[in-house]
Amino acid sequence: MSSNSPNHVLIVGSVAFDTVQTPAGRVERALGGAAVYSSVAASFFCPVRMVGVVGDDFPAEHMDFLRSRKIDTRGIQVIPGGKTFHWAGSYEGDMNQANTHATELNVFESFSPELPEDYKTSEFVFLANIDPTLQLHVLDQVAKPKLTACDTMNLWISIKKDALLEVLKRVDVVFINDAEARQLTGEVNLTRAAASIHKLGPKYVVLKKGEHGAMMYCTDRMCFAAAPYPLDAVADPTGAGDSFAGGFMGYLASTGEVSDANIRKAVVYGSTMASYNVQDFSLNRFKKLTIQDIDARYEEFKRIVFFEGI
Amino acid sequence: MSSNSPNHVLIVGSVAFDTVQTPAGRVERALGGAAVYSSVAASFFCPVRMVGVVGDDFPAEHMDFLRSRKIDTRGIQVIPGGKTFHWAGSYEGDMNQANTHATELNVFESFSPELPEDYKTSEFVFLANIDPTLQLHVLDQVAKPKLTACDTMNLWISIKKDALLEVLKRVDVVFINDAEARQLTGEVNLTRAAASIHKLGPKYVVLKKGEHGAMMYCTDRMCFAAAPYPLDAVADPTGAGDSFAGGFMGYLASTGEVSDANIRKAVVYGSTMASYNVQDFSLNRFKKLTIQDIDARYEEFKRIVFFEGI
Numbered sequence: 001m002s003s004n005s006p007n008h009v010l011i012v013g014s015v016a017f018d019t020v021q022t023p024a025g026r027v028e029r030a031l032g033g034a035a036v037y038s039s040v041a042a043s044f045f046c047p048v049r050m051v052g053v054v055g056d057d058f059p060a061e062h063m064d065f066l067r068s069r070k071i072d073t074r075g076i077q078v079i080p081g082g083k084t085f086h087w088a089g090s091y092e093g094d095m096n097q098a099n100t101h102a103t104e105l106n107v108f109e110s111f112s113p114e115l116p117e118d119y120k121t122s123e124f125v126f127l128a129n130i131d132p133t134l135q136l137h138v139l140d141q142v143a144k145p146k147l148t149a150c151d152t153m154n155l156w157i158s159i160k161k162d163a164l165l166e167v168l169k170r171v172d173v174v175f176i177n178d179a180e181a182r183q184l185t186g187e188v189n190l191t192r193a194a195a196s197i198h199k200l201g202p203k204y205v206v207l208k209k210g211e212h213g214a215m216m217y218c219t220d221r222m223c224f225a226a227a228p229y230p231l232d233a234v235a236d237p238t239g240a241g242d243s244f245a246g247g248f249m250g251y252l253a254s255t256g257e258v259s260d261a262n263i264r265k266a267v268v269y270g271s272t273m274a275s276y277n278v279q280d281f282s283l284n285r286f287k288k289l290t291i292q293d294i295d296a297r298y299e300e301f302k303r304i305v306f307f308e309g310i
Numbered sequence: 311m312s313s314n315s316p317n318h319v320l321i322v323g324s325v326a327f328d329t330v331q332t333p334a335g336r337v338e339r340a341l342g343g344a345a346v347y348s349s350v351a352a353s354f355f356c357p358v359r360m361v362g363v364v365g366d367d368f369p370a371e372h373m374d375f376l377r378s379r380k381i382d383t384r385g386i387q388v389i390p391g392g393k394t395f396h397w398a399g400s401y402e403g404d405m406n407q408a409n410t411h412a413t414e415l416n417v418f419e420s421f422s423p424e425l426p427e428d429y430k431t432s433e434f435v436f437l438a439n440i441d442p443t444l445q446l447h448v449l450d451q452v453a454k455p456k457l458t459a460c461d462t463m464n465l466w467i468s469i470k471k472d473a474l475l476e477v478l479k480r481v482d483v484v485f486i487n488d489a490e491a492r493q494l495t496g497e498v499n500l501t502r503a504a505a506s507i508h509k510l511g512p513k514y515v516v517l518k519k520g521e522h523g524a525m526m527y528c529t530d531r532m533c534f535a536a537a538p539y540p541l542d543a544v545a546d547p548t549g550a551g552d553s554f555a556g557g558f559m560g561y562l563a564s565t566g567e568v569s570d571a572n573i574r575k576a577v578v579y580g581s582t583m584a585s586y587n588v589q590d591f592s593l594n595r596f597k598k599l600t601i602q603d604i605d606a607r608y609e610e611f612k613r614i615v616f617f618e619g620i
Contacts, residue, residue, distance in 0.1 A: 023498075094498050188333075188404050190521065191542040211500065212522035215540065222540030225614050230525065230532030232501040264617035304535050305615040307574035 007253040008047045008072075010145075011039045011246070012113050012138045013128025014085055015052040015076065019102075020281065021090035024235040030282035031062050033085065034128035034151065037239035040286050041246025041273040042126075043069040044294060045254040049119045051075035051138070053111045055082035065287070074116050082107035095237045096210045097179075115141045124253040126245055127171070129153050132163035139170050147258050149173035151245055157184050169201040172258075175245045177208045190215070191222050204263060206248070206270075208241050216267055218260060226267045227304050229275035229297065236281045240274040243286075247273030272297045317563040318359050318382075319352045320455075321345050321556070322423050322448045323438025325362040325386065329398035329412075330591065332405060334545040340592035341372050343395065344438035344461065347549035350596050351556025351583040352436075353379040354604060355564040359429045361385035361448070363421045365392035375593070384426050392417035405547045406520045407489075425451045434563040436555055437481070439463050442473035449480050457568050459483035461555055467494050479511040482568075485555045487518045500525070501532050514573060516558070516580075518551050526577055528570060536577045537614050539585035539607065546591045550584040553596075557583030582607045 018032030035052045042048045049072045056078055066073050083106040089098045113134055120143050127135040127150040135150055142148075148171045156164050157180060164184075168174060174197060178190055185196040194205045194217035205217040213228035248270035255262055272294055279285045328342030345362045352358045359382045366388055376383050393416040399408045423444055430453050437445040437460040445460055452458075458481045466474050467490060474494075478484060484507060488500055495506040504515045504527035515527040523538035558580035565572055582604055589595045 189542060189544065191540040195542065209522060212519060213535070215538075223614070224617070225523070225537030225540070226617075227523075227535030227537070227615070228525075230501040230535070232499060232505065234499065261617075268617050302618060302620045304533070305537070306620050307534070307536075307571075307578050308612060309619070310612045310616050 007124065007256050008049050008122050009042045009124040009126060009249045009253045010049045010051070010115070010119055010122035010142065011035050011042065011126045011128060011249075012051040012075075012135070013038065013130050013242070014108060015054050015058070016085045016087050018238055018282065019086070019088035020236055020238050022095060022234075022236050023092065024233070025281065027236075027281045029086065031065070032087065032238060032282060034130070034239070034242040036066070036283065037242035037277065038126060038128050038246030038249070039066065039071050040069055040283055041243040041277070042250030042253070043071050044273070044289065044291060045247070045250030045269070048072065048250070049075055049116075049122055051113045051115060051119070053077045053079060053085075053107050055079050055084040055107045058084045065283070075113075075119055077111075077114075079107045089238070091237055094211060095234055098238070113138050123147070123256075124249055125149070126249045127151070127167070128242060128245065132156050132160050132167045135167045136163060136170075139167070146256075147172050147249075147252060149175065149245065149249060151175045151241060152180065154180055154183055165200060168197070171202055173204040173206060173248075174202040175206045175208060175241060175248075177210070177241065181207055191217075194222060206267060208244060210237070210240070214244070214267055214271060216263070218263070223260065224264045224267060226271045227301060229271060229301065230304070231275060231279065234278045237278050238282075240278050243277035244270035244274040247271075268298060268301050269294070271301065317434060317566050318357045318432050319434040319436060319559045319563045320359045320361070320425070320429055320432035320452065321349045321352065321436045321438060321559075322361040322385075322445070323348065323440050323461075323552075324395055324418060325364050325368070326395045326397050328548055328592065329396070330546055330548050331400040332544075332546050333402065334543070335591065337546075337591045339396065341375070342397065342548060342592060344440070344549075344552040346376070346593065347552035347587065348436060348438050348556030348559070349376065349381050350379055350593055351553040351587070352560030352563070353381050354583070354599065354601060355557070355560030355579070358382065358560070359385055359426075359432055361423045361425060361429070363387040363389060363395075363417050365389050365394040365417045368394045375597070385423075385429055387421075387424075389417040399548075401547055404521060405544055408548070423448050433457070433566075434559050435459070436559045437461070437477070438552060438555065442466050442470050442477045445477045446473060446480075449477070456566075457482050457559075457562060459485065459555065459559060461485045461551065462490065464490055464493055475510060478507070481512055483514040483516060484512040485516045485518060485551060485558075487520070487551065491517055501527075504532060516577060518554060520547070520550070524554070524577055524581060526573070528573070533570065534574045534577060536581045537611060539581060539611065540614070541585060541589065544588045547588050548591075549593075550588050553587035554580035554584040557581075578608060578611050579604070581611065
């Protein structure tokens with residue numbers, strides 16, 4: 001991988017240890033974090049440049065795994081004597097909502113994402129869920145990207161709304177779940193909520209609805225609906241949204257083409273990656289995943305929604 | 311309309327006065343009932359034979375409206391001195407759940423659906439949501455229908471489960487919402503819930519998910535997902551499921567072809583009718599609806615889910 005080759009995806013976000021309990025089981029301090037899920041998902045499609053922070057408790061085997069996925073990890077700061085971010089949570093019932101038990105920010109508390117010089121010309125930029133002031137700091141460092149996208153969460157909508165609105169003015173795509181879209185806009189109706197967010201800046205508003213699939217608002221209308229993949233078992237929904245974003249950005253970067261038509265396919269690749277990710281804990285499903293698996297499920301998505309040729 | 315022409319839909323269910331409050335407004339004792347919504351929806355596609363019961367307080371204008379839709383109303387019993395079934399309820403927030411304020415069964419309490427002789431050879435039979443013992447009584451009267459379908463509700467799953475299971479053994483299609491599917495099977499995962507219901511008898515399990523669209527389980531797998539239509543306003547969700555079933559059955563009856571491929575289209579016509587119905591209170595949207603409107607929205611559904619040719 002040459003760092004000068006075109007169409008890398010630059011991904012900035014959290015690297016974490018996750019302790020997760022679901023009806024299907026439990027993992028303790030497993031590899032996680034938004035930047036990890038999205039980078040690994042994107043890596044199936046294109047080279048990835050990753051920016052994050054860990055403590056020196058972060059195992060070499062995790063770093064080796066990221067590198068084995070051809071992820072450029074030079075942007076991951078390792079803080080001597082620091083402890084890696086740790087999230088503990090659980091899911092119940094339909095697993096659409098995470099219950100947070102502990103959030104130990106650790107090295108993340110004073111994190112400021114600084115891009116290695118050659119990262120700054122990345123053409124595809126994904127700002128995973130972090131403090132929007134840090135997302136802005138990343139946007140200030142990149143030069144003329146072809147496509148920028150962000151994720152966010154309820155916390156930032158509550159306590160950093162102004163910075164988040166500034167991010168939304170500056171990105172092309174926002175990934176947001178239905179509850180966050182309602183919280184951000186005050187609109188219960190999801191079509192209206194998406195339209196309101198579209199007016200805040202992003203050309204493409206991708207509404208993630210968990211077990212109900214995804215919808216995209218663009219060019220002044222709700223233009224695309226992606227079906228959920230009918231899984232008969234979900235092990236762990238952690239990282240589903242990040243895997244979605246990674247698949248979406250990775251596919252687009254791999255083609256280099258940003259068009260309404262291609263972005264629809266990106267939503268389906270995103271859905272594909274999310275649907276695989278939730279089938280096991282941590283990054284375990286991705287560790288076994290092949291391009292053939294991805295293509296097969298993408299083809300399944302076609303058959304699932306087909307009823308008559310267009 | 312000749313009552314001997316092929317491919318009528320026979321519909322049995324409630325005829326009601328509905329008092330409904332939603333964030334968009336309120337109606338008092340407006341025309342409603344599962345058989346009414348589904349019959350009117352079906353009537354856009356094929357002739358309908360309707361079975362139900364009303365009191366002599368049921369206005370002539372409502373009966374005239376049904377007949378203007380070419381619905382055969384000879385199966386509607388009019389009970390002298392009786393009062394028509396009255397439901398009062400409200401919806402809040404995302405309107406996915408009705409809050410029932412009053413259920414006055416009135417003439418419905420002692421209703422036994424008796425089919426006029428020429429109804430008994432109907433080839434397409436829809437048992438709208440009524441006591442499953444009455445649904446069985448209807449099934450006992452029909453001779454070799456080409457396709458039978460039923461709807462149900464949480465109440466019957468709670469208090470008449472055995473009769474409902476008997477109905478499920480005998481119908482080809484069940485329409486059920488996600489909460490009911492979970493209640494009936496004890497499965498939280500909707501794919502598993504649908505698979506469990508499939509094992510109870512119906513060849514096609516149609517899961518209605520309100521604002522999230524619909525999914526269909528058939529031939530041992532979740533085979534089809536229909537997108538939700540992206541409405542930016544919902545006036546009143548009452549009758550959405552019945553309109554869905556009516557559109558589904560009416561379309562199938564109009565073609566006479568029961569195949570997996572055609573049933574996918576039927577799901578989309580069902581979605582189309584449901585999406586129109588919720589745009590106004592009572593039957594008001596259907597009163598203005600044209601075949602051209604239906605075809606236009608059906609075409610929109612194609613564009614909404616399209617990402618790559620199959």
